[in-house]
Amino acid sequence: MLMKRNPQLNAHGEIIHLLSIEGLPRDVLTQILDTASTFVSVNDREVKKVPLLRGKSVFNLFFENSTRTRTTFEIAAKRLSADVLNLDIARSSTAKGESLLDTVANLSAMHADMFVVRHSESGAPYLIAQHCAPHVHVVNAGDGRHAHPTQGLLDMYTIRHYKPRFQDLTVAIVGDIVHSRVARSDIHALTTLGVPEIRAVGPKTLVPGDLRDMGVRVCHDMAEGIRDADVIITLRLQNERMSGALLPSAAEFAKSWGLTPEKMALARPDAIVMHPGPINRGVEIDSRVADGKQSVILPQVTFGIAVRMAVMSIIAGNTA
Amino acid sequence: MQLQLDAEALYRQLHQAVTPWVHQGAAVVGIWSGGAWLAQRLQSDWGGPQVAGVISSTLHRDDYAERGLASGAGHTELPFAIDGRDVVLIDDVLYTGRTIRAVINELFDFGRPRSVSLAVLVDRGGRQLPIEATFAAARVSLPPSQRLSLDRDGQGRFTFVVEEQA
Amino acid sequence: MNILIRGARLIDPASGMDQVGDMAVADGLIVGLGSVPHGFEANRVIEAAGCVAAPGLIDLCARLREPGYEHEGFLESELLAAAAGGVTSLVCPPDTDPPLDEPGLVEMLKARARKLERCRLFPLGALTRGLQGQGLTEMAELTEAGCVGFSQAEEPLVDTAVLLRAMQYAATYGYTVWLRPQDKWLGRGVAASGPVATRLGLSTVSVAAETVSLHTTFELMRMTGARVHVCRLSSAAGVELIRKAKAEGLAVTADVSINSLHLTDADIGFFNADMRLTPVLRQQRDREALRAGLMDGTVDALVSDHLPVGADEKQLPFAEATAGATGVELLLSLALKWGEAAQLPLANVLSVLTSRPAAVLGEALGGLSRSAGRLVLGGVADVCLFDPQASWAVEPAALCSQGKHTPFSFAHGGTRMPARVQATLVAGAIAFERQ
Numbered sequence: 001m002l003m004k005r006n007p008q009l010n011a012h013g014e015i016i017h018l019l020s021i022e023g024l025p026r027d028v029l030t031q032i033l034d035t036a037s038t039f040v041s042v043n044d045r046e047v048k049k050v051p052l053l054r055g056k057s058v059f060n061l062f063f064e065n066s067t068r069t070r071t072t073f074e075i076a077a078k079r080l081s082a083d084v085l086n087l088d089i090a091r092s093s094t095a096k097g098e099s100l101l102d103t104v105a106n107l108s109a110m111h112a113d114m115f116v117v118r119h120s121e122s123g124a125p126y127l128i129a130q131h132c133a134p135h136v137h138v139v140n141a142g143d144g145r146h147a148h149p150t151q152g153l154l155d156m157y158t159i160r161h162y163k164p165r166f167q168d169l170t171v172a173i174v175g176d177i178v179h180s181r182v183a184r185s186d187i188h189a190l191t192t193l194g195v196p197e198i199r200a201v202g203p204k205t206l207v208p209g210d211l212r213d214m215g216v217r218v219c220h221d222m223a224e225g226i227r228d229a230d231v232i233i234t235l236r237l238q239n240e241r242m243s244g245a246l247l248p249s250a251a252e253f254a255k256s257w258g259l260t261p262e263k264m265a266l267a268r269p270d271a272i273v274m275h276p277g278p279i280n281r282g283v284e285i286d287s288r289v290a291d292g293k294q295s296v297i298l299p300q301v302t303f304g305i306a307v308r309m310a311v312m313s314i315i316a317g318n319t320a
Numbered sequence: 321m322q323l324q325l326d327a328e329a330l331y332r333q334l335h336q337a338v339t340p341w342v343h344q345g346a347a348v349v350g351i352w353s354g355g356a357w358l359a360q361r362l363q364s365d366w367g368g369p370q371v372a373g374v375i376s377s378t379l380h381r382d383d384y385a386e387r388g389l390a391s392g393a394g395h396t397e398l399p400f401a402i403d404g405r406d407v408v409l410i411d412d413v414l415y416t417g418r419t420i421r422a423v424i425n426e427l428f429d430f431g432r433p434r435s436v437s438l439a440v441l442v443d444r445g446g447r448q449l450p451i452e453a454t455f456a457a458a459r460v461s462l463p464p465s466q467r468l469s470l471d472r473d474g475q476g477r478f479t480f481v482v483e484e485q486a
Numbered sequence: 487m488n489i490l491i492r493g494a495r496l497i498d499p500a501s502g503m504d505q506v507g508d509m510a511v512a513d514g515l516i517v518g519l520g521s522v523p524h525g526f527e528a529n530r531v532i533e534a535a536g537c538v539a540a541p542g543l544i545d546l547c548a549r550l551r552e553p554g555y556e557h558e559g560f561l562e563s564e565l566l567a568a569a570a571g572g573v574t575s576l577v578c579p580p581d582t583d584p585p586l587d588e589p590g591l592v593e594m595l596k597a598r599a600r601k602l603e604r605c606r607l608f609p610l611g612a613l614t615r616g617l618q619g620q621g622l623t624e625m626a627e628l629t630e631a632g633c634v635g636f637s638q639a640e641e642p643l644v645d646t647a648v649l650l651r652a653m654q655y656a657a658t659y660g661y662t663v664w665l666r667p668q669d670k671w672l673g674r675g676v677a678a679s680g681p682v683a684t685r686l687g688l689s690t691v692s693v694a695a696e697t698v699s700l701h702t703t704f705e706l707m708r709m710t711g712a713r714v715h716v717c718r719l720s721s722a723a724g725v726e727l728i729r730k731a732k733a734e735g736l737a738v739t740a741d742v743s744i745n746s747l748h749l750t751d752a753d754i755g756f757f758n759a760d761m762r763l764t765p766v767l768r769q770q771r772d773r774e775a776l777r778a779g780l781m782d783g784t785v786d787a788l789v790s791d792h793l794p795v796g797a798d799e800k801q802l803p804f805a806e807a808t809a810g811a812t813g814v815e816l817l818l819s820l821a822l823k824w825g826e827a828a829q830l831p832l833a834n835v836l837s838v839l840t841s842r843p844a845a846v847l848g849e850a851l852g853g854l855s856r857s858a859g860r861l862v863l864g865g866v867a868d869v870c871l872f873d874p875q876a877s878w879a880v881e882p883a884a885l886c887s888q889g890k891h892t893p894f895s896f897a898h899g900g901t902r903m904p905a906r907v908q909a910t911l912v913a914g915a916i917a918f919e920r921q
Contacts, residue, residue: 007756014388022685037397042379047429050379052389101801121803122687123757131801145687184687213681274800316387 007129015137016156017309019128021188030190032310033157039313041304042079053082054315056113061103062141063089063119067108068245068277069141072301073116073150076308082114085161104128106137114316117141122146122181139311145181151276152185156193158300159231162272166190170197171186172225173216174257175235176206177285183235184274187214201225202257205246229267233274234259234284235249250283260286264294272296327470327478330441335362337455338408338439339436342371346437348404349398351423354375354412354470360442361476362410373411374399377422402431406440408454414440417451442480444468487808488512489914490528493554494539496520498838500844509539511867514914518770519863523605527599527654530916532869534871536909540836541859542574542868544843546741547717548814550576550607553591554583560888563641564794564814565604567887569788569918571815572870572907575858576605576621577847579664582611582641587623589614596632606854606868610637610848613652616719617641622652625661627740634850635662635715638763642670646702652710662713662850663766667699668726668765676805678720682751688805691766696724700731707736715846721766722775729784739846740784742776744813744820746755749773749893759807760893761798762789780838781792781828787843790817790823794889816880818872819903822893826904832874 006023010016017026042048058077060070070086077084089103098106104115114137122144124151129138132289142148163169171190177183190198191214200207200216211218219225226232241247261274273295274286281287290297339466348371350359363372375396376387409423424427424436443456447463462468467483491509496519497505503520506782510526517523521753537663548568551560568576580586592609611633615621618641627635656663657718657782662866672695677683679690700716704727717741719725728740745763750773754761779785793810800807809867813820823836844851844859851858857865857866879896880903896902910918 034391038378045429045433050429051377051425052384083861099798099801117836121805123805124803126757126761127801127803141688144803181687184685210679210681210684213684250408305837313389317384 019140026078035310036307039309051081053080054084056185058082058114059112060086060118137315140208148181152189157303164191169230171231172229173233174201226266242315325480333457349371351411355410380425381420404433407433414443417449427454487529490531494534500834500841500860505600511914541840543839544575545573546577547789552579563888569607569812569910570886574868577608579639585612592631608634609696612627619643637664664715669699671694671871678768698726712736721772725775732828739786741787741789757804762807764809788838790814812887822904869911871909872907877902
């Protein structure tokens with residue numbers, strides 16, 4: 001049964017699943033970011049483990065491949081002393097026609113306490129959260145185009161680390177936004193945290209006017225989009241966009257929308273550059289920028305582990 | 321019978337007990353939050369090099385399953401190496417001993433101390449683990465329904481607060 | 487069997503009759519309307535004080551999943567569901583398995599339905615062989631077998647030259663072509679373009695999918711003079727195009743489903759797969775326009791768009807779920823709910839389920855056309871007897887249909903349905919009676 005209440009929160013407003021940043025109150029986001037900073041310091045110690053999830057089983061259910069994301073979740077869970085199981089669904093029973101819910105039910109019977117789920121269809125983690133046992137928690141590691149909440153959170157952590165006052169910032173998100181779950185999560189998080197100017201920058205096929213409904217300023221001109229930005233988030237351009245008649249070529253995209261040192265000159269001199277990875281050098285971002293002083297792409301990865309530790313430890317401690 | 325505890329007087333006794341240990345090379349670590357205030361006051365009374373740190377029990381508590389991850393808990397900050405050091409833990413009230421157990425676990429994540437001692441303002445009995453204070457300025461007995469904690473006002477003066485719990 | 491319905495409020499939208507009285511039924515016909523003929527002896531009396539006796543409802547779109555799922559007894563359960571909903575005549579689209587492109591299949595289906603004596607079945611024949619959009623079907627043969635029109639169901643006919651020929655051919659005989667106004671490529675998404683789909687990251691169907699298709703249809707109608715029934719409007723722009731086409735004099739009619747009449751894309755909530763429907767649910771503005779269109783006659787009929795989907799087809803991520811919902815048992819209640827909100831007299835509300843769909847079918851009903859969708863002395867005794875004061879909560883498990891997935895379940899929306907069917911007569915026999 002679908003409830004009108006956000007299925008991510010229990011009756012006390014505490015977070016029990018992380019499915020999307022949309023609908024999470026500001027203080028829950030802040031709690032996660034503050035807890036993450038504790039774990040950043042844990043990751044600097046000799047002993048990087050804490051016992052919070054000892055005895056718990058975390059199952060990584062990746063219906064869509066991603067070694068990078070799966071690895072960071074695995075590291076995070078292990079640093080919380082959890083037992084981790086990786087399920088490569090493409091080669092498993094689902095490929096033989098087992099339904100999503102049957103797969104989840106079978107795994108629950110093996111005493112999973114938490115599912116970290118990545119799926120190619122928007123909404124799949126909601127279906128799982130609706131049907132799993134009350135003590136099981138679900139973390140969305142990316143669903144279709146809808147959300148990638150841990151990426152949104154680590155992006156916010158990164159921004160806060162370098163630019164502490166959200167309410168003073170201009171943030172530009174550049175690239176294939178219409179297909180991007182990272183962009184949607186970033187936009188919701190930035191809005192909730194009070195960022196006054198969020199720009200969606202790219203060609204009309206990838207940044208349609210509809211996006212204004214999410215509260216962003218749509219820019220179909222790169223210079224206008226980047227000018228005086230404090231934070232620039234570049235997104236990966238996928239090959240499907242060319243075959244789907246959305247763009248003619250990566251080269252033409254790079255010419256208008258690729259982030260080069262020349263274009264960076266339009267942003268604030270102390271602007272930071274972010275990318276969820278993996279980067280396409282020379283397409284959405286020039287190597288000189290990706291490896292340059294303003295790039296915080298590698299710190300994003302480090303913060304990502306701490307943020308995921310924070311998410312898992314907060315969620316696992318709350319009851320449905 | 322109203323409990324009368326003069327926190328400032330007890331602090332002076334704590335100061336008197338701990339100072340010689342620090343002169344012999346020990347480091348002082350205050351348990352967040354009451355113990356951290358005491359450690360800060362000790363450090364500012366002594367002046368000189370930084371010998372006081374703060375430790376939090378959050379990550380090693382044994383009540384995570386019931387209460388979840390505590391929010392607003394402080395961070396552990398130890399501005400010195402732990403390996404081979406004599407460490408004095410400082411806290412306001414010693415009760416069941418569970419916080420001390422968690423704090424010792426947290427401390428050992430940072431290194432291997434030569435010794436660990438415990439100095440508190442008040443030992444209120446009621447231990448649930450085999451843990452004892454090396455020094456306690458006062459011993460009192462309180463019913464389990466009452467919560468005893470340290471308070472600090474705007475001028476930094478200490479007082480004790482007794483709260484009846486439901 | 488002679489049946490006497492005593493003391494009902496008799497409403498016939500076509501003639502304007504609205505009075506309390508008795509109805510006498512014998513030999514499948516209405517032999518007394520308002521008063522009982524002298525010497526009439528009833529074998530069965532139905533005490534109907536407080537109830538409305540209306541013409542049996544005509545549902546212009548309900549799917550029975552036969553041929554295709556015979557082993558699961560769908561024809562039995564879904565025709566019973568129709569009768570429980572007060573529906574006495576039902577039009578089913580040709581997208582069965584195999585599709586209804588052979589007269590033999592149509593005859594068999596009609597014969598099976600006739601034997602069950604629950605509801606009259608009027609199949610639509612496939613417009614092209616196998617619904618493949620290339621070769622024409624034997625429309626004359628299919629009509630003789632019982633088809634009342636020709637349709638591509640949900641398979642848009644993209645070859646405009648073939649569509650032109652199909653319409654020309656149908657126009658030769660005066661057959662009506664039933665078309666879903668949805669462009670094949672623009673219609674490929676799973677949710678309506680708009681803020682909801684943008685936030686949820688679902689592939690979209692723009693309004694252009696409907697308007698582009700309608701413009702093409704109207705152009706071809708102008709060339710061929712074909713009659714077209716437009717199935718399941720979803721947008722304000724679509725309603726406006728129909729309004730203009732009718733004003734121009736094109737022979738077009740249209741229907742709207744109970745889903746589009748009551749729901750919007752906001753009802754998708756947290757990816758609720760019961761809202762996965764086709765056409766997609768659009769925004770408030772569109773819903774208001776559809777309601778206004780149904781009221782002023784631009785939209786001729788209200789349909790249930792019934793599809794008995796199973797749990798495994800719905801318990802999937804939104805985009806993978808099968809589009810559709812069970813609905814034939816909710817048709818009357820949802821019509822009345824609309825009527826209450828629009829403050830319409832009951833006769834007007836009932837017209838969208840009786841006289842107006844009958845007019846859409848017109849001559850295709852053959853001899854039945856004289857009295858289908860009407861209460862006529864000497865006409866067929868197809869009657870829907872319902873209690874307008876009753877209210878009920880939709881409990882999917884309690885529905886007669888094998889499809890338990892509906893966006894209107896009480897558990898979802900917390901709203902109760904007005905009116906409850908007490909009895910349904912088809913050709914003078916009791917097809918359904920509530921215990």
